[in-house]
Amino acid sequence: LSRLPLVEGVLKYIKEKNILFCMPGHKGGLGFLKTTQGVELYKNLIKGDITEVDGVDNLHFAGGIIKESQQLLSEYYGSIKSYFLVNGSTSGNLAMIFSAFNEGDKIIVERNCHRSIFNAIIMRKLKPVYIKNKIHSKYDAPFPLDKEHFLYLIKENRDAKGIIVTYPNYYGICFDLQYVIELARNYGMLVLVDAAHGAHFGASKLLPENPLKLGANMVVMSAHKTLPSLTQTAFLHVGEGIDINKVDFYVSAFLSTSPSYMFLCSMDYARFYIEEYGEKDYDELIKICAVNRKRINSLGKFYVLGPEDLRETLGNQDEDNNMYTMDLTRYILNVPKGYSGHKLLQYLRVNKIQAEMSDSRNVVLIFSPFDSSQAFNALYIALKKCDMKTLEQEYVDLMDYDMPTTIMYPYEVMDREKTIMELRQAEHKISAAAIVPYPPGIPIIMPGERIEKKTIAIIEYYLRNNVTVFGINQGKIETVEK
Amino acid sequence: LSRLPLVEGVLKYIKEKNILFCMPGHKGGLGFLKTTQGVELYKNLIKGDITEVDGVDNLHFAGGIIKESQQLLSEYYGSIKSYFLVNGSTSGNLAMIFSAFNEGDKIIVERNCHRSIFNAIIMRKLKPVYIKNKIHSKYDAPFPLDKEHFLYLIKENRDAKGIIVTYPNYYGICFDLQYVIELARNYGMLVLVDAAHGAHFGASKLLPENPLKLGANMVVMSAHKTLPSLTQTAFLHVGEGIDINKVDFYVSAFLSTSPSYMFLCSMDYARFYIEEYGEKDYDELIKICAVNRKRINSLGKFYVLGPEDLRETLGNQDEDNNMYTMDLTRYILNVPKGYSGHKLLQYLRVNKIQAEMSDSRNVVLIFSPFDSSQAFNALYIALKKCDMKTLEQEYVDLMDYDMPTTIMYPYEVMDREKTIMELRQAEHKISAAAIVPYPPGIPIIMPGERIEKKTIAIIEYYLRNNVTVFGINQGKIETVEK
Numbered sequence: 001l002s003r004l005p006l007v008e009g010v011l012k013y014i015k016e017k018n019i020l021f022c023m024p025g026h027k028g029g030l031g032f033l034k035t036t037q038g039v040e041l042y043k044n045l046i047k048g049d050i051t052e053v054d055g056v057d058n059l060h061f062a063g064g065i066i067k068e069s070q071q072l073l074s075e076y077y078g079s080i081k082s083y084f085l086v087n088g089s090t091s092g093n094l095a096m097i098f099s100a101f102n103e104g105d106k107i108i109v110e111r112n113c114h115r116s117i118f119n120a121i122i123m124r125k126l127k128p129v130y131i132k133n134k135i136h137s138k139y140d141a142p143f144p145l146d147k148e149h150f151l152y153l154i155k156e157n158r159d160a161k162g163i164i165v166t167y168p169n170y171y172g173i174c175f176d177l178q179y180v181i182e183l184a185r186n187y188g189m190l191v192l193v194d195a196a197h198g199a200h201f202g203a204s205k206l207l208p209e210n211p212l213k214l215g216a217n218m219v220v221m222s223a224h225k226t227l228p229s230l231t232q233t234a235f236l237h238v239g240e241g242i243d244i245n246k247v248d249f250y251v252s253a254f255l256s257t258s259p260s261y262m263f264l265c266s267m268d269y270a271r272f273y274i275e276e277y278g279e280k281d282y283d284e285l286i287k288i289c290a291v292n293r294k295r296i297n298s299l300g301k302f303y304v305l306g307p308e309d310l311r312e313t314l315g316n317q318d319e320d321n322n323m324y325t326m327d328l329t330r331y332i333l334n335v336p337k338g339y340s341g342h343k344l345l346q347y348l349r350v351n352k353i354q355a356e357m358s359d360s361r362n363v364v365l366i367f368s369p370f371d372s373s374q375a376f377n378a379l380y381i382a383l384k385k386c387d388m389k390t391l392e393q394e395y396v397d398l399m400d401y402d403m404p405t406t407i408m409y410p411y412e413v414m415d416r417e418k419t420i421m422e423l424r425q426a427e428h429k430i431s432a433a434a435i436v437p438y439p440p441g442i443p444i445i446m447p448g449e450r451i452e453k454k455t456i457a458i459i460e461y462y463l464r465n466n467v468t469v470f471g472i473n474q475g476k477i478e479t480v481e482k
Numbered sequence: 483l484s485r486l487p488l489v490e491g492v493l494k495y496i497k498e499k500n501i502l503f504c505m506p507g508h509k510g511g512l513g514f515l516k517t518t519q520g521v522e523l524y525k526n527l528i529k530g531d532i533t534e535v536d537g538v539d540n541l542h543f544a545g546g547i548i549k550e551s552q553q554l555l556s557e558y559y560g561s562i563k564s565y566f567l568v569n570g571s572t573s574g575n576l577a578m579i580f581s582a583f584n585e586g587d588k589i590i591v592e593r594n595c596h597r598s599i600f601n602a603i604i605m606r607k608l609k610p611v612y613i614k615n616k617i618h619s620k621y622d623a624p625f626p627l628d629k630e631h632f633l634y635l636i637k638e639n640r641d642a643k644g645i646i647v648t649y650p651n652y653y654g655i656c657f658d659l660q661y662v663i664e665l666a667r668n669y670g671m672l673v674l675v676d677a678a679h680g681a682h683f684g685a686s687k688l689l690p691e692n693p694l695k696l697g698a699n700m701v702v703m704s705a706h707k708t709l710p711s712l713t714q715t716a717f718l719h720v721g722e723g724i725d726i727n728k729v730d731f732y733v734s735a736f737l738s739t740s741p742s743y744m745f746l747c748s749m750d751y752a753r754f755y756i757e758e759y760g761e762k763d764y765d766e767l768i769k770i771c772a773v774n775r776k777r778i779n780s781l782g783k784f785y786v787l788g789p790e791d792l793r794e795t796l797g798n799q800d801e802d803n804n805m806y807t808m809d810l811t812r813y814i815l816n817v818p819k820g821y822s823g824h825k826l827l828q829y830l831r832v833n834k835i836q837a838e839m840s841d842s843r844n845v846v847l848i849f850s851p852f853d854s855s856q857a858f859n860a861l862y863i864a865l866k867k868c869d870m871k872t873l874e875q876e877y878v879d880l881m882d883y884d885m886p887t888t889i890m891y892p893y894e895v896m897d898r899e900k901t902i903m904e905l906r907q908a909e910h911k912i913s914a915a916a917i918v919p920y921p922p923g924i925p926i927i928m929p930g931e932r933i934e935k936k937t938i939a940i941i942e943y944y945l946r947n948n949v950t951v952f953g954i955n956q957g958k959i960e961t962v963e964k
Binding site: 003004005006007008009010011012013014022023024026028029032037040041042044045046047048049050051053054055056057058060061064065066068069072086087088089090091094102114115116119122123222224225230231232245252253254255256257258259260261262263264265267268269272275276346349354356415418468470478 | 487504527605
């Protein structure tokens with residue numbers, strides 16, 4: 001039996017020496033080695049794991065180098081105030097929601113929001129109304145919000161205090177945020193943006209716009225997902241219309257009072273990097289991505305989605321299809337119907353390419369300026385030699401999924417007595433848990449919603465495909481009574 | 483103007499090459515270099531900054547190497563379940579309090595609890611009753627709870643759901659936890675322990691006992707403060723009488739869904755280290771500490787407190803004085819009245835010795851098995867050659883401090899309109915903020931308490947001594963009306 005299972009498991013994985021088309025954005029350290037300043041940081045990283053002493057400031061009472069660095073961050077992104085977060089976008093989402101809303105507030109929230117948003121909704125005792133998400137009918141890729149449903153909801157819920165949207169989603173797809181913000185402003189609602197995957201947005205004209213430039217009231221960005229920063233680092237940006245004192249309190253409450261200086265330094269570096277090199281490096285990366293997309297698509301086996309696919313039919317609402325843009329620094333690598341995205345991810349891993357995540361029909365790959373052309377070529381070769389037979393999988397249609405009916409608010413479920421039962425026996429019961437396949441981290445059912453036949457089928461589908469499903473334990477689900 | 487203020491500031495500090503008698507416990511990486519397994523981890527640390535991929539498990543859905551490592555942690559400390567925390571003891575205190583108590587619950591809490599405990603009390607809407615803390619009259623060092631007051635409170639508040647205690651405090655002083663737990667059990671109250679500074683307790687017979695062995699219901703420990711683990715890492719241990727499902731939810735809610743594997747690996751390593759080497763290494767360290775204490779005390783200039791001082795008069799209640807024990811791996815280095823602990827800390831820093839923290843009369847130094855005898859000798863030499871004249875400071879008596887009167891509960895203050903005013907003009911007003919000098923991180927006044935003349939004097943004292951005081955901005959304080 002191993003006495004150091006975690007250390008040994010991670011060292012074993014490191015020794016595989018995979019090409020990292022996944023998070024974090026520094027790609028095994030390469031992002032630090034790109035500049036002389038980064039090399040110095042890289043070499044001294046563990047020595048930089050210090051505690052608050054004279055001269056290095058205090059994150060919870062910033063008045064020196066941390067304050068200075070946060071001001072540079074704020075200036076670069078164009079916020080009123082920006083914060084370094086050492087507990088990931090999770091802590092940003094908590095602080096954002098606790099600061100902007102009060103108990104009992106109604107909010108409009110995208111169904112596909114991150115689990116941390118929903119946890120905040122529960123703990124802040126909010127009353128959520130969910131905007132439907134679309135799924136691209138041809139590629140089975142989840143898209144951001146359904147415009148028609150969004151318009152309907154905002155008109156029907158004028159008492160809502162604000163809207164929470166994900167921009168972009170895990171696949172890099174963005175809904176037209178400017179449209180959302182203008183509409184919300186007309187209704188006097190705040191717009192909070194979970195831009196966990198968009199810290200690089202705005203760096204190049206070829207990328208979607210930085211949400212702060214579009215007038216978002218609060219924005220959370222993961223630093224590590226796309227920028228050269230250590231995993232678990234994030235930024236919170238505050239725009240207009242927000243009480244900064246409340247933000248100060250909640251940011252401080254949700255962050256360790258022993259923050260990692262390794263994290264803080266890497267966030268300082270990430271902002272420095274994107275500011276100094278972002279435009280040139282991202283323009284270049286996007287060119288490389290486009291060239292390799294063409295090569296991969298020419299194989300005729302897989303299909304990497306492009307901007308033109310965003311304007312294709314998404315359902316019945318053709319006129320809505322100019323509402324989407326995409327992050328050209330990630331691939332949605334689609335497999336034809338009858339093949340498995342999950343199996344493709346596994347195939348790539350065996351071929352020493354680590355993709356970010358998969359769903360039934362797609363593999364998502366995240367690129368950064370630190371990926372070499374050799375790495376892109378290795379991807380091309382692996383895909384070229386892939387035997388499609390090994391990826392075969394019975395096709396399951398994802399399109400019929402509707403939101404279950406809400407019976408009670410998520411926070412009301414928290415204190416009720418729970419009954420654990422077999423998933424199959426739970427039809428018509430009320431779910432006590434959020435059931436979330438991860439990735440992509442989107443809830444199938446939320447606490448307080450009624451479990452329907454379809455709900456059970458979707459959960460079983462993910463389980464069968466070996467996706468980690470939060471909220472299900474050994475095939476059982478927690479339920480409550482009304 | 484620096485474009486990388488944080489990185490440059492930290493690198494500058496590293497280049498000072500100070501002896502680290504402070505956190506973190508790995509002492510600039512030495513703790514990893516002590517074993518062959520640690521060296522391997524040290525060398526691969528940044529490469530180990532990976533995301534969740536096949537084979538390395540998922541912290542929020544542990545079923546592989548993380549689960550295995552957490553089980554080893556649980557076995558070592560003797561818990562029912564133990565959790566790795568990547569957001570420090572702060573997240574542990576939040577999760578512990580949210581899991582154990584419900585909104586509106588009355589709790590008994592030590593006045594000297596950590597800021598994160600108080601933030602949790604506010605956010606969980608608890609009704610706190612505070613136990614007074616003692617201050618050692620001869621050395622002006624804060625001691626844990628006042629037994630007489632504790633006995634009075636527990637009898638007067640039989641409806642309280644539980645007790646939260648700090649064990650040990652920042653100075654390494656412990657109140658008799660077994661006594662607290664037995665008494666609480668008789669009253670049907672839970673005992674939650676913030677053992678942030680006690681992750682090494684129980685490793686040697688010369689150290690205070692591990693709180694789980696004494697029957698605590700929940701315990702939070704910082705891994706990094708005393709063990710070889712990276713800053714911001716901590717453990718949460720669950721004992722009897724706690725709903726594990728609730729703990730699972732809140733731990734997950736307060737932790738990043740992109741947890742750092744560098745952190746996770748270092749916690750695996752810290753547990754491995756203390757289990758394999760703890761007893762021998764701590765026995766040895768305590769011997770070295772004792773020898774050097776004697777040498778330092780023989781100088782006749784400073785005084786390092788020892789176990790015999792715990793039994794000296796602490797006030798009027800002589801019979802209570804066998805209630806205290808201390809961590810023999812840290813020094814409370816006392817200066818005589820008329821001299822400044824703060825100035826001594828600064829003097830040591832100039833002499834390339836980084837102490838952990840200071841108050842008006844004391845400097846606290848934290849040792850670990852990775853501190854060399856040369857390092858201890860450097861401390862002795864620095865103290866020997868110290869010119870006492872440079873440490874002179876007018877003596878201010880800390881003994882007269884009483885708790886201000888509670889006018890409303892801390893959470894009730896949150897949504898009231900705040901008025902910012904000069905500290906001096908705030909007499910008789912209700913404080914809207916927790917005013918906390920940091921270190922030592924103990925609140926002078928809590929939200930909802932009445933600001934008294936004495937309160938103002940103490941705050942001004944800390945400000946004058948250049949201690950960071952949370953809650954005061956440019957001499958101003960936030961107040962609310964009843």
